[in-house]
Amino acid sequence: MLETVNYTATEELTDLFYQNIEMYREGCPDFMNNPRGKAIGIFKRRGIPSRKNEDYKYTDLRPVFQNDFSVIPRYVEQNVDLHEVFNCDVPQLNTHLILLINGWYYGRNRKMGNFPEGVICSSLQHAANEHPELVEKYYNQLAGQSEDPMSNLNTALAKDGLFFYVPDNVTIEAPVQVINLMNAKDHTFAIQRNLFVAGKNSEVKIVFCDHTLNQQYYILNNLSECFVNDDARFGFFSVQNQHNGAVNNTHFYAKLGNHAKLDTNVITLNGGIVRNNLQVKLAGEHAHANVNGLILADEKQHVDNATSIDHMMPNCTSSQLYKNILDDQSSGAFSGKIHVFRDAQKTEAFQQNNNVLLTETAEMNTKPQLIIDADDVRCSHGATVGRIDEDALFYLRARGIGEKEARLMIMFAFAEEVLSQIGVPVLRERMEELVDRRLRGELGPCQNCSLSHKK
Amino acid sequence: MLSIKNLHAVVEGKEILKGINLEIKPGEIHAIMGPNGSGKSTLANVLAGHEKYEVTEGEITFMGENLLDQAAEDRARNGLFLSFQYPIEIPGVSMVNFLKTAVNEHRKHKGLDPLTASQFLKLMEEKKKVVEISSQLTNRSVNEGFSGGEKKRNEIFQMAMLEPRLSILDETDSGLDIDALRVVANGVNALKRDDNATIVVTHYQRLLDYIIPDHVHVMYNGKIVKSAGKELAYELEEKGYDWIKKELGE
Numbered sequence: 026m027l028e029t030v031n032y033t034a035t036e037e038l039t040d041l042f043y044q045n046i047e048m049y050r051e052g053c054p055d056f057m058n059n060p061r062g063k064a065i066g067i068f069k070r071r072g073i074p075s076r077k078n079e080d081y082k083y084t085d086l087r088p089v090f091q092n093d094f095s096v097i098p099r100y101v102e103q104n105v106d107l108h109e110v111f112n113c114d115v116p117q118l119n120t121h122l123i124l125l126i127n128g129w130y131y132g133r134n135r136k137m138g139n140f141p142e143g144v145i146c147s148s149l150q151h152a153a154n155e156h157p158e159l160v161e162k163y164y165n166q167l168a169g170q171s172e173d174p175m176s177n178l179n180t181a182l183a184k185d186g187l188f189f190y191v192p193d194n195v196t197i198e199a200p201v202q203v204i205n206l207m208n209a210k211d212h213t214f215a216i217q218r219n220l221f222v223a224g225k226n227s228e229v230k231i232v233f234c235d236h237t238l239n240q241q242y243y244i245l246n247n248l249s250e251c252f253v254n255d256d257a258r259f260g261f262f263s264v265q266n267q268h269n270g271a272v273n274n275t276h277f278y279a280k281l282g283n284h285a286k287l288d289t290n291v292i293t294l295n296g297g298i299v300r301n302n303l304q305v306k307l308a309g310e311h312a313h314a315n316v317n318g319l320i321l322a323d324e325k326q327h328v329d330n331a332t333s334i335d336h337m338m339p340n341c342t343s344s345q346l347y348k349n350i351l352d353d354q355s356s357g358a359f360s361g362k363i364h365v366f367r368d369a370q371k372t373e374a375f376q377q378n379n380n381v382l383l384t385e386t387a388e389m390n391t392k393p394q395l396i397i398d399a400d401d402v403r404c405s406h407g408a409t410v411g412r413i414d415e416d417a418l419f420y421l422r423a424r425g426i427g428e429k430e431a432r433l434m435i436m437f438a439f440a441e442e443v444l445s446q447i448g449v450p451v452l453r454e455r456m457e458e459l460v461d462r463r464l465r466g467e468l469g470p471c472q473n474c475s476l477s478h479k480k
Numbered sequence: 481m482l483s484i485k486n487l488h489a490v491v492e493g494k495e496i497l498k499g500i501n502l503e504i505k506p507g508e509i510h511a512i513m514g515p516n517g518s519g520k521s522t523l524a525n526v527l528a529g530h531e532k533y534e535v536t537e538g539e540i541t542f543m544g545e546n547l548l549d550q551a552a553e554d555r556a557r558n559g560l561f562l563s564f565q566y567p568i569e570i571p572g573v574s575m576v577n578f579l580k581t582a583v584n585e586h587r588k589h590k591g592l593d594p595l596t597a598s599q600f601l602k603l604m605e606e607k608k609k610v611v612e613i614s615s616q617l618t619n620r621s622v623n624e625g626f627s628g629g630e631k632k633r634n635e636i637f638q639m640a641m642l643e644p645r646l647s648i649l650d651e652t653d654s655g656l657d658i659d660a661l662r663v664v665a666n667g668v669n670a671l672k673r674d675d676n677a678t679i680v681v682t683h684y685q686r687l688l689d690y691i692i693p694d695h696v697h698v699m700y701n702g703k704i705v706k707s708a709g710k711e712l713a714y715e716l717e718e719k720g721y722d723w724i725k726k727e728l729g730e
């Protein structure tokens with residue numbers, strides 16, 4: 026197929042870009058094409074990160090790119106209706122359901138008639154051409170400042186993804202569910218680029234569900250930029266449930282205005298290698314970011330969350346809670362950076378990372394980092410790595426609760442502290458259900474998709 | 481009901497129980513007293529099935545079966561209950577969920593259907609009255625943020641919910657104020673039947689004014705060194721343990 030380019034070695038990613046530069050530029054406006062050169066330059070200079078790279082100390086991405094895979098620089102129509110074949114485990118939240126396939130906005134997404142007036146929900150490439158002033162104002166404004174090689178690779182190769190815009194003073198009550206599907210005939214490296222803009226005093230909650238529909242080797246590089254303007258409230262809930270041979274590399278950048286509020290919650294249920302980068306800039310006064318994560322890993326899964334919260338203005342608050350439950354030979358990592366700028370007086374920043382290892386072979390690395398340049402601040406961080414509390418287990422068993430059930434109760438209680446942060450009741454209940462099923466071993470990565478192969 | 485013969489138990493390489501013998505029949509109340517560190521809680525934990533304690537010698541039968549073969553949860557389902565000296569806090573596990581799971585596990589064991597949500601709540605309301613425990617406590621996570629006395633009261637509440645055959649109350653009286661002591665003791669007495677039995681571990685004769693024991697045992701250095709009727713409790717209260725040590729030639 027013309028639009029599919031096969032190649033092998035990691036180093037060839039740069040060549041691939043230059044050889045196919047016209048294909049990457051095609052259909053995109055200048056403001057998407059212009060940053061590509063600089064971005065590929067940074068990628069080339071820094072390279073695919075290995076453990077030598079301080080920011081990727083716990084995750085070596087080089088082996089990930091040693092397999093053969095294809096990239097798809099054009100939208101390929103699926104030969105099945107994805108709405109028919111796919112049922113997400115987080116279903117029926119409401120009617121706002123959006124599918125993306127291999128990083129591309131799905132061409133046969135059903136019409137969503139019931140968004141309030143002025144809301145734009147579309148393919149990024151489409152929006153970039155239809156609403157150039159709006160998209161250009163935000164596109165690459167955050168990712169463009171990053172030196173992260175994988176983030177820059179995304180900018181170099183970005184062609185599509187989701188664009189979601191909420192005008193000033195508009196509230197979208199029900200959560201908007203976005204399903205990122207991977208479904209290809211070959212091993213595939215997919216690039217997805219999203220842009221979210223919440224206008225002043227607007228409100229929206231996005232639910233991201235990452236799934237794989239078959240067992241091909243997938244690498245997803247999924248970058249989202251998110252602008253939460255003054256007084257706006259933005260919720261971003263991400264459920265990662267890919268198969269255990271897949272690689273998911275996400276980048277989430279957010280910038281908050283005055284009195285803006287951001288809630289993020291990433292829940293990793295399945296996936297082979299997961300690396301989530303999250304960067305929040307509190308760029309207005311009295312902004313608040315509530316950033317949480319819950320990771321349930323087993324077998325040989327590896328999940329690495331790297332957060333960075335910049336307190337740039339006074340009177341902002343941030344709170345982070347990440348929890349890992351690691352079974353078998355799985356490994357987890359958390360590195361959380363809080364940077365309080367010189368003028369950001371009256372900052373309150375909290376960070377907590379608690380982890381439970383269920384086996385001797387599971388491994389957790391945690392690395393907090395505080396850089397405080399202001400003097401009137403309240404900051405704290407803490408990290409724990411422990412095992413299931415044997416005395417608590419005995420207490421439950423001494424009341425007649427079987428060992429397995431008792432363990433589940435304790436693990437669920439541990440997870441619940443994160444889930445309780447989800448402010449949308451229906452969403453919280455669904456997540457609790459999913460986590461409970463996952464802990465019981467009843468939830469496979471492709472539970473409900475008829476396209477899936479046996480695990 | 482319970483028969484302990486020559487029980488020896490070790491924790492972390494150290495022998496704590498050094499040959500315990502004890503017979504308990506249905507309807508009886510036994511008090512175990514003894515100085516700190518003599519092994520009373522160890523005995524209670526061994527009976528309840530804590531895996532930290534290794535039984536190196538001896539046997540225990542409970543309700544006609546070998547207790548030592550059974551996992552902690554099976555012992556509980558067969559009717560053994562330990563009111564912990566130091567009840568642990570379990571943040572995130574709600575009292576309601578915890579008790580509902582426990583009650584239904586007991587019912588399953590007896591071949592009964594699980595209680596529905598409303599049946600369960602009704603049972604809970606009924607039993608709450610027995611120990612005068614407030615909904616503010618039962619709506620929280622297990623023991624989380626409970627005061628010392630509240631934790632003890634919660635233990636007896638759980639006992640009321642589970643209706644055990646043999647209850648071991650490990651210093652349930654310590655930390656209780658005078659009114660709470662009376663409430664808890666009345667609760668224990670209200671749950672008393674001809675076919676169940678109680679072991680009361682205590683340091684104070686005061687509790688035994690409310691819960692009147694048939695037998696009082698003194699435990700010392702991992703053994704039961706003296707057994708008598710309830711008058712022994714008064715004697716200990718008055719004279720302490722020195723005279724017993726003297727009797728033993730120490």
Ligand SMILES: Nc1ncnc2c1ncn2[C@@H]1O[C@H](COP(=O)(O)OP(=O)(O)OP(=O)(O)O)[C@@H](O)[C@H]1O
Nearest residue numbers: 491492496514515516517518519520521522523532
């Ligand atoms: N897990 C343990 N590890 C080490 N030593 C232990 C452990 N549990 C109990 N012991 C020791 O066993 C001995 C008996 O302890 P136990 O708690 O049974 O005493 P007790 O009679 O209940 O005392 P108290 O009246 O103070 O409650 C003590 O010396 C104690 O230090």
Ligand SMILES: [Mg+2]
Nearest residue numbers: 520521522565
């Ligand atoms: Mg004790």
